[in-house]
Amino acid sequence: MASTYDTVADIIADTCDIPRDDITPESHVIDDLGIDSLDFLDVVFAVDKAFGIKVPHEQWTEDVNQGNATAEDYFVMKNLCARVDELVQAKNA
Amino acid sequence: MQLEYFQMIDRVVEMDLDRRTIRIEAIVPEKSTVFEGHFPGHPLLPGTLMIEAMAQSLGFLTLNVLEWARVPLLTGVTKAKIRRFIEPETTLLIDATLLQDGQGYAVGEAEISHNGKRVANASLSYVVTPFPSEVMKSALLEVKERILNA
Numbered sequence: 001m002a003s004t005y006d007t008v009a010d011i012i013a014d015t016c017d018i019p020r021d022d023i024t025p026e027s028h029v030i031d032d033l034g035i036d037s038l039d040f041l042d043v044v045f046a047v048d049k050a051f052g053i054k055v056p057h058e059q060w061t062e063d064v065n066q067g068n069a070t071a072e073d074y075f076v077m078k079n080l081c082a083r084v085d086e087l088v089q090a091k092n093a
Numbered sequence: 094m095q096l097e098y099f100q101m102i103d104r105v106v107e108m109d110l111d112r113r114t115i116r117i118e119a120i121v122p123e124k125s126t127v128f129e130g131h132f133p134g135h136p137l138l139p140g141t142l143m144i145e146a147m148a149q150s151l152g153f154l155t156l157n158v159l160e161w162a163r164v165p166l167l168t169g170v171t172k173a174k175i176r177r178f179i180e181p182e183t184t185l186l187i188d189a190t191l192l193q194d195g196q197g198y199a200v201g202e203a204e205i206s207h208n209g210k211r212v213a214n215a216s217l218s219y220v221v222t223p224f225p226s227e228v229m230k231s232a233l234l235e236v237k238e239r240i241l242n243a
Contacts, residue, residue, distance in 0.1 A: 038168050041198045041220055048195045058196050 004051075004081045004088075011046040015039065025078040030071070053087040094119050094146070096127045100236070101146035102187065104243035108157065113191040113201075115154040117240070119146055121183045128181060138183070140175035143213040147203035151189035151217050153240070155199045156233065158191055164233070165199050165219035173215035183207055197221050 002010070005025060012029065013020040016039045029035045035043065044055045060083075063069040073079055094101055106116040121138050128136035148167045155165040179185065189203035199221050204214040224230040 038220065041168065042218070044195060045193065045198055045200055045218065049193060054195045056196050 004084050005077065007050055008043075008047060008081050008084060009077065011050065012043055015042045015046055023077065025076075025081075027077045028072065029075045029077065029080065031075075047084060051084060051088050053084070053091055055084070055087065094122055096122065096125045096142060099145065099149075101142065101149045102153065102236075102240055105153075105240050106186070108154065110158055113154065113158060115150060115189050117146075117150045117153070117187040117189070119185045119187060121179060121181050121185065123181050125181075136181050138179040138181075140213070143175060143179070143205055144170055144173060144215060146185070146187055147189065147205060147213065147215055148217055150187040151191065151199075151201045151203050152219065153237070154189055154191055155194065155201070155219065155221070156237075158194065159221065161230075161234070163221045164224050164229070165221050167217065168198075168220050169216075169218035171216045171218075173213070175213045177207070177210065177212045179207065179212060185212065194221070 009020060009023045012018060012023060012033065012035070016033070016035050018033055018035075023033065027033050029040065029043075040057070044057050048054055057074075060069070060074040064071050064074065074083060094103060102117045102119050104118040106118050108115045127139065127142070131137060131139050148170075152165045152167070159165075184207065186206050187203060188206070189201060191199060191201040193200045197220060199219045200217070202214070202216050205212040
């Protein structure tokens with residue numbers, strides 16, 4: 001079974017036409033991979049579908065804008081995958 | 094349809110918010126300035142306007158699923174095919190299904206048919222945002238009244 005990281009990285013590579021090898025756990029999806037807001041919506045759609053969750057990305061953006069979190073907390077690959085894992089665990093709880 | 098005003102959908106035939114489906118009727122007008130250019134002597138409904146008609150149908154369904162709290166704006170068209178040419182005075186049926194809505198987006202499929210034959214189909218995606226303007230919301234609510242009561 002593919003890891004969360006592999007699944008999310010595959011989705012980003014496929015959705016955003018980014019070479020899979022360019023994506024690392026340390027990649028910032030916006031600053032490093034250049035994903036814009038519309039592409040990120042497509043990523044969210046695919047992640048929601050793959051994991052059966054609803055990624056609260058608007059809430060994340062609000063958290064960052066209000067200074068309650070850093071962009072890295074949500075948009076660096078390893079952290080993004082950790083958030084996805086949390087959402088999956090919450091769904092299954 | 095009033096092509097010049099991008100009023101592409103005329104009447105809601107059926108809408109099932111539980112199943113997230115809608116069927117819309119749209120009648121291609123006899124005359125339109127669009128046909129003066131597309132094409133002289135051979136008027137055809139532009140394929141891009143078929144896409145718009147499907148987008149408006151699924152968009153209207155999404156507005157109702159969201160209880161008019163937010164508005165879907167088209168951001169993506171994939172797997173689109175224009176399968177038949179459509180002339181003026183043709184009655185079209187547009188069937189749309191909302192497949193998934195998450196935070197800030199909606200995704201679905203739509204298909205246009207005429208006399209039981211598929212005319213066009215596409216997968217459509219939207220960003221879903223607060224209404225950017227009260228004028229826009231009022232105008233869309235007028236559309237709602239028009240096509241629900243037609």
